Amino acid sequence: MSKYLLIMRGTDESNAAMMADIDEMMATTRLFIEDAVKAGVLLAAEGLDDPGQGVVVDFSGETPVVTDGPYGETKELFGGFFMLDVASKQEAIEWAKRVPVARGSKIEVRRVPGDDEVPQTND
Template identity: 80%
Template sequence: MAKYLLIMRGTDESNAAMMADIERMMTRTQEFIGAAVKAGVLLAAEGLDDPATGVVVDFSGPAPVVTDGPYGETRELFGGFFLLDVASREEAVEWAKRVPAAPGSKIEVRRVPGDDEVPRI
């Protein structure tokens, strides 16, 4: 088994579409979560607060610079995640295809390396 993070990525447009029918989207999301729990693969699921409430710590210069959101150049924003423990990347992708998402959204699938894969200092 391996852990995979399904990262929900949306645009202003896809987020607006989701909010326009939020009750239906929340119902579908709860159904997805229920199916993942029943299958025994869900480790965690969280949504994120509005990007306007966040900050970015930018390490581009000699000292970190903190900038309040929202971010003028951002084309996609992370909206939340599901952490799954599945047998393969292919299985993670199949679960990602089932995530209820508004048109224009994306789900990024990333493997979480195990403790034995992290370089030791």
């Protein structure tokens, strides 16, 4: 089994569409979560707060600079994630296809490397 992160990426338009019918979206999302729990693959699921409530810590210069809001010039924003433990990348993709999102959204599928794949320098 491998862990995969399904990252929900939306645009201003797709986020607005989801919010327009938030009750139906939440009900559909609950059903997706229930299915993933029943299948024994869901490790975690969280939504993120409005991007305008966040900050960006930029390490481009000598000292970190903190600015309000999301990244500048962005077209897509992370809206939340599902962490799955599945047998393959293809299985993760199949689950990603089932995530309830508004038209224009995307789901990024990323494998989480295991501890044995990350260089260990601390005993």
